[in-house]
Amino acid sequence: MRKSIIVIIVFVLLAAISSVAYYVWLSSIPGSIRSGETSKSQETIEVIDALGRTVKIKMPINRVIITGKGSWPIMTVAYMFPNAKKVLYGLSSSLNSTLFRMIDPNLADKIVPVELSVEEISKAKPDVVILKTTMRSLGDQLEELGIHVVYVDLENLESYVRDLRVLGKIFMDERRGEGLARYYSEWVNSIASMAxxxxxxxxxxxxxxxxxxxxxxxxxxxxxxxxxxxxxxxxxxxxxxxxxxxxxxxxxxxxxxxxxxxxxxxxxxxxxxxxxxxxxxxxxxxxxxxxxxxxxxxxxxxxxxxxxxxxxxxxxxxxxxxxxxxxxxxxxxxxxxxxxxxxxxxxxxxxxxxxxxxxxxxxxxxxxxxxxx
The missing domain is CATH 3.40.50.1980 (Nitrogenase molybdenum iron protein domain)
Incomplete structure (x- = not known):
């Protein structure tokens, strides 16, 4: 009985800590972003994601969440775009390493201790959520709440080239997206030609x-x-x-x-x-x-x-x-x-x-x- 009570107490404490950490993270998002304040511009961009769906997103894109199982490769790619540091929130703690802390000195403020729930993502009012193609169930729930979802794959050269171009649009740097796509393609082709x-x-x-x-x-x-x-x-x-x-x-x-x-x-x-x-x-x-x-x-x-x-x-x-x-x-x-x-x-x-x-x-x-x- 005593062991059961201890387990319950530990569980409650962990839940409380996670809840506090989430609201600390939520409060760190600038007020104008958190409240969903929009620009006068109603321009939209269109992307065709890894599932072949056309997704329309209003500009400017001020808040992007990358979450779900298998999200860490997406985060490593997102940080190849300088603008990502300005708009990413709610990142997995799996990214917490010396390399990525050097890339983004404010990384600690963007990390959440546990994977965000649908409700927590909704409260953060993201302009778009980026998910792995295997996370369709989570994506469907978010879209039911009116949240834009873009799927990426990043599993081979072909999907890398496609997804880099998509991320270039989301992070408002299409030129860099094209340049990165060329970088990967040219190295692969160069090595293959010499083999x-x-x-x-x-x-x-x-x-x-x-x-x-x-x-x-x-x-x-x-x-x-x-x-x-x-x-x-x-x-x-x-x-x-x-x-x-x-x-x-x-x-x-x-x-x-x-x-x-x-x-x-x-x-x-x-x-x-x-x-x-x-x-x-x-x-x-x-x-x-x-x-x-x-x-x-x-x-x-x-x-x-x-x-x-x-x-x-x-x-x-x-x-x-x-x-x-x-x-x-x-x-x-x-x-x-x-x-x-x-x-x-x-x-x-x-x-x-x-x-x-x-x-x-x-x-x-x-x-x-x-x-x-």
């Missing part, structure tokens, strides 16, 4: 090493996933193309041994263990000795610039997967891409695309984990 023909490609295993309840699992991405696409563009033969599932596929060591990968890229989306720690374990594990990648030492921990779950991992669909592509190409074909200066490109990304000073960019680069450069 060797299929017969000369090494077998590459992209491995997500996970630990749950003390049980280790080896996972490979689906054949249509971004990681598989990255390996192929970078000039490798992605063994994950042979996996049957569309999501993460759990595979056995025996399957990995049959595949006999020449190169292994490792992610854990965790610091316990980190990709670098897993790499060292595999290199020392006698059971893995006969795998070609282990024998040659071509096992690499994927870089991470945030060290917060998947937020900073360069294979994830956040903004820096393009840096991951360049890094992979250099690791798979060092002679072909010998003139590609990864550190230079990474610094350029942080300064030109995220607007960091050179000094701040160097601080971020210094804390990148994994096999960088």
């Amino acid at each position: 060797p023909p299929s017969a000369e490609r090494p077998k590459v295993l992209f491995l997500y090493y996970s630990v749950k309840g003390g049980e280790v699992a080896f996972n490979v991405p689906g054949s249509g996933w971004l990681q598989t696409f990255m390996v192929e563009v970078a000039g490798g033969y992605p063994l994950s193309k042979e996996a049957p599932g569309t999501g993460w596929n759990t595979v056995t060591f025996e399957q990995i041994a049959r595949w006999a990968p020449n190169i292994i890229f490792i992610v854990t989306y965790s610091n316990k263990p980190s990709p670098s720690e897993v790499k060292e374990r595999l290199l020392r594990d006698e059971m893995w000795t006969n795998i070609p990648a282990i024998r040659s030492g071509r096992v690499y921990a994927v870089p991470d610039d945030c060290n917060v779950a998947a937020l900073g991992s360069w294979d994830a669909p956040g903004s820096r997967w393009i840096l991951g592509l360049l890094w992979m190409a250099k690791k798979i074909h060092p002679s072909i891409f010998q003139d590609l200066d990864i550190k230079e490109e990474v610094e350029r990304f942080y300064t030109k695309i995220y607007g960091l000073s050179k000094a701040d960019a160097e601080k971020v680069i210094a804390q990148i984990t994994g096999d960088f450069p």
Whole structure:
């Protein structure tokens, strides 16, 4: 009985804390924005979102909320638009990292401790809410309240190009949206054009090493996933193309041994263990000795610039997967891409695309984990 009372008290306290934090955040939104005060201009913009729907939004756009499961990649992309810092609110705490605090010094004021409810979003009176395409149920509820909803996907190059143009309209910087779309497209096309023909490609295993309840699992991405696409563009033969599932596929060591990968890229989306720690374990594990990648030492921990779950991992669909592509190409074909200066490109990304000073960019680069450069 006593334990039950303690649990109830803790639950009530947590609910109270979350409620207070939400109203503190709500009160931090400028009064004119919170009250829904509109500009004299009744100009509207039209966007065609990832679901093919035409959405009309009144200008100016002063308040944008990005929320829902899987929203963090959208936030990382939104911050490539300078105007985003002026209009974003109600962000997930998953974005709270050194990199994004540098990008937006006021980030703490925009973060909410728990995912916003439909009612809380409505009270914030957003001009538009941006959701992942998988969040249709939440979007439908918001639209019933008259709130504009735009869906994005950001899962592959094609959707990135489309969604960057959509975000360019929402953040009132279409020119930048077009420029960013070109940036991603041109790098992908440039790397792909230099990669060797299929017969000369090494077998590459992209491995997500996970630990749950003390049980280790080896996972490979689906054949249509971004990681598989990255390996192929970078000039490798992605063994994950042979996996049957569309999501993460759990595979056995025996399957990995049959595949006999020449190169292994490792992610854990965790610091316990980190990709670098897993790499060292595999290199020392006698059971893995006969795998070609282990024998040659071509096992690499994927870089991470945030060290917060998947937020900073360069294979994830956040903004820096393009840096991951360049890094992979250099690791798979060092002679072909010998003139590609990864550190230079990474610094350029942080300064030109995220607007960091050179000094701040160097601080971020210094804390990148994994096999960088």
